Amino acid sequence: MLRVEKINYEVNGRKLLKDITFQVRKGEILAILGANGAGKSTLMGVLCGEKKPDSGAVHLNGKALSAYEPAALAKCRALLSQQQQMTLSFNVEEIVLMGRYPHYKNTPKQQDYKIVAETMELCGVSAFAERDFLSLSGGEQQRVHLARILAQIWDNPDALLLLDEPISALDLHYQQKVLAIARALARKGFMVVLIVHDVNFAAMYADRILMLKNGRKLFHGTPVEVLAQKEIYTIFSVESNVIMNPRTLKPYVQLEEMDIDLD
Amino acid sequence: MQKKQKFILLALGLVLGVVSIVALGMGAYHIPSADILTMLTQKLHLGSVEAVHNMQGDVLFEIRMPRLLLGLLVGAALGISGAAIQGIFRNPLAEPGLIGISSGASLFAVLIIAFETFLFTSLAAWIGYYILAFGAFVGAGLTAFLVYRIASKNGRPNVTTMLLAGIAINAFAGALTGLMTYMSTEQQLRTITFWMLGSLGGATWDNLRALAPFILIPVLILPFFGKSLNAFSLGELQADLLGMRTDRVKRWVVVLSTLAVGASVAVSGIIGFVGLIVPHTVRLMGGADHRFVLPGSLLLGALVLTLADVIARVAVAPIELPIGVITALLGTPVFLYILIKDK
Numbered sequence: 001m002l003r004v005e006k007i008n009y010e011v012n013g014r015k016l017l018k019d020i021t022f023q024v025r026k027g028e029i030l031a032i033l034g035a036n037g038a039g040k041s042t043l044m045g046v047l048c049g050e051k052k053p054d055s056g057a058v059h060l061n062g063k064a065l066s067a068y069e070p071a072a073l074a075k076c077r078a079l080l081s082q083q084q085q086m087t088l089s090f091n092v093e094e095i096v097l098m099g100r101y102p103h104y105k106n107t108p109k110q111q112d113y114k115i116v117a118e119t120m121e122l123c124g125v126s127a128f129a130e131r132d133f134l135s136l137s138g139g140e141q142q143r144v145h146l147a148r149i150l151a152q153i154w155d156n157p158d159a160l161l162l163l164d165e166p167i168s169a170l171d172l173h174y175q176q177k178v179l180a181i182a183r184a185l186a187r188k189g190f191m192v193v194l195i196v197h198d199v200n201f202a203a204m205y206a207d208r209i210l211m212l213k214n215g216r217k218l219f220h221g222t223p224v225e226v227l228a229q230k231e232i233y234t235i236f237s238v239e240s241n242v243i244m245n246p247r248t249l250k251p252y253v254q255l256e257e258m259d260i261d262l263d
Numbered sequence: 264m265q266k267k268q269k270f271i272l273l274a275l276g277l278v279l280g281v282v283s284i285v286a287l288g289m290g291a292y293h294i295p296s297a298d299i300l301t302m303l304t305q306k307l308h309l310g311s312v313e314a315v316h317n318m319q320g321d322v323l324f325e326i327r328m329p330r331l332l333l334g335l336l337v338g339a340a341l342g343i344s345g346a347a348i349q350g351i352f353r354n355p356l357a358e359p360g361l362i363g364i365s366s367g368a369s370l371f372a373v374l375i376i377a378f379e380t381f382l383f384t385s386l387a388a389w390i391g392y393y394i395l396a397f398g399a400f401v402g403a404g405l406t407a408f409l410v411y412r413i414a415s416k417n418g419r420p421n422v423t424t425m426l427l428a429g430i431a432i433n434a435f436a437g438a439l440t441g442l443m444t445y446m447s448t449e450q451q452l453r454t455i456t457f458w459m460l461g462s463l464g465g466a467t468w469d470n471l472r473a474l475a476p477f478i479l480i481p482v483l484i485l486p487f488f489g490k491s492l493n494a495f496s497l498g499e500l501q502a503d504l505l506g507m508r509t510d511r512v513k514r515w516v517v518v519l520s521t522l523a524v525g526a527s528v529a530v531s532g533i534i535g536f537v538g539l540i541v542p543h544t545v546r547l548m549g550g551a552d553h554r555f556v557l558p559g560s561l562l563l564g565a566l567v568l569t570l571a572d573v574i575a576r577v578a579v580a581p582i583e584l585p586i587g588v589i590t591a592l593l594g595t596p597v598f599l600y601i602l603i604k605d606k
Contacts, residue, residue: 048500049503049504050503069506070506070507070508071506072506073506074504074505075506077504078504079500079504081500084497084498084501085498086496086497087353087354087355087496088350088353088355088546088551089551090493091550094493094550094551094552095497098493098494098505099505101490101493101494101505101507102505106490
């Protein structure tokens with residue numbers, strides 16, 4: 001269980017997060033939606049410990065984040081950031097194996113190698129194991145990072161998986177695959193908090209959606225509850241038409257075209 | 264560590280051992296390697312300093328041996344500190360000089376040389392050398408500390424700011440040093456120049472004993488940061504998320520590097536390039552895993568400097584070339600070759 005209580009975060013006099021409160025249950029995928037500058041990345045920053053809130057607290061599995069030892073926290077929380085710059089050339093397997101660092105002191109155990117092999121297989125990067133990471137394409141590199149952070153928490157079903165716009169660099173197949181992996185993990189009990197830009201991906205894969213505007217939580221609920229014409233306009237300032245997919249019983253958001261006249 | 268990496272380390276160690284024995288024999292006065300081995304085993308068995316009396320023995324034990332040991336220590340220090348700093352800055356082109364160590368050391372040394380007449384009239388001459396070395400060491404520590412503080416916010420050091428502050432401090436110290444050289448006498452200028460280009464000629468058992476701990480301790484502790492530095496390459500946020508305590512790692516690496524390099528500069532002047540090309544070469548040989556690169560850079564650094572010192576002593580014997588000249592002359596083409604080939 002992830003409990004976020006009254007988080008406030010301010011930078012240079014600007015309030016980026018105002019009284020954010022919500023919970024994520026075990027086995028739930030929460031998608032955070034919002035326009036640019038709404039506070040999504042800032043909130044993710046607070047959840048991953050990069051940013052310390054001015055007030056409020058985050059509790060993971062009954063314990064405040066600040067109360068955890070770094071090594072213990074590393075075993076129950078992992079973050080996949082957006083594109084990451086790497087300069088030293090490790091090979092792919094070495095990088096995925098780094099995900100197991102919190103689990104071994106000096107030498108990786110058999111279990112660590114097994115988990116690394118599994119996550120690499122799942123993310124479709126097993127073939128790259130011996131290759132120099134820097135020689136891979138952006139999307140391939142992102143999948144390697146995904147394999148690494150999955151390896152980090154693979155054997156802890158109480159863990160929290162944080163995905164910060166994980167699919168922007170990936171092709172359609174892998175965009176869906178990453179979200180499908182997230183859902184499969186949720187079924188095993190993992191908590192997933194994810195930031196996506198595509199409203200329909202959120203509708204398809206998330207159990208609940210949190211919508212932010214100007215640092216405030218405006219809407220929070222299941223896709224059916226919060227993905228409606230009025231809410232979408234409030235958050236994104238776009239016209240839409242929401243229909244129900246009869247097969248999946250999930251909302252499908254059809255966006256209306258925007259028209260601008262230059263004369 | 265992979266098999267290949269272990270093999271490379273072993274090979275480096277063996278080559279280092281052989282080169283060391285050969286280096287002991289080379290110089291203006293040549294001693295055959297066989298004799299060296301004989302004398303060494305004699306020394307070890309009989310255990311006393313008085314055991315070997317002839318000219319060969321004196322040259323070997325009083326001149327060559329401390330010089331070799333100094334070269335090994337300084338080379339190891341420069342190599343491993345370079346690798347560690349590159350790990351912290353996540354940049355294969357970083358080196359300890361970037362955080363102000365060398366320029367701070369040289370500034371203080373130059374100040375002392377320039378004002379020597381003022382100081383030395385009140386102190387015995389032999390203290391002069393120690394003041395110089397100590398001053399350099401203090402200068403290294405002060406500038407690194409200054410750079411570290413400038414770059415830290417709430418006790419958390421930011422590596423980019425550290426880099427920028429280092430560049431600024433280096434420039435400033437360099438300017439002051441230049442000013443000092445402009446104001447020096449002919450004799451002072453020669454001392455300054457020779458110091459700025461580095462030399463292992465000042466090695467004696469006394470100053471070796473004094474400075475060895477400052478070099479040995481960091482050099483032996485740094486390899487334990489291999490795993491942390493690997494995590495560092497993923498970015499500090501990810502390293503934190505893996506439980507690596509990045510603030511502590513940064514602090515320790517900067518302190519240990521400053522100690523090791525500062526002490527080295529204090530005894531042997533400024534020797535460039537070793538901290539830059541040695542780690543890069545080691546990475547090309549066996550990959551970027553710091554658990555391999557750190558000990559590898561230690562060994563290769565010692566090896567490179569020992570070889571460079573042999574050349575320095577032998578190339579235009581009996582005159583000695585400054586070792587910094589050799590490392591730069593050899594280092595630049597190697598460095599350029601690495602850059603071009605890497606494209």
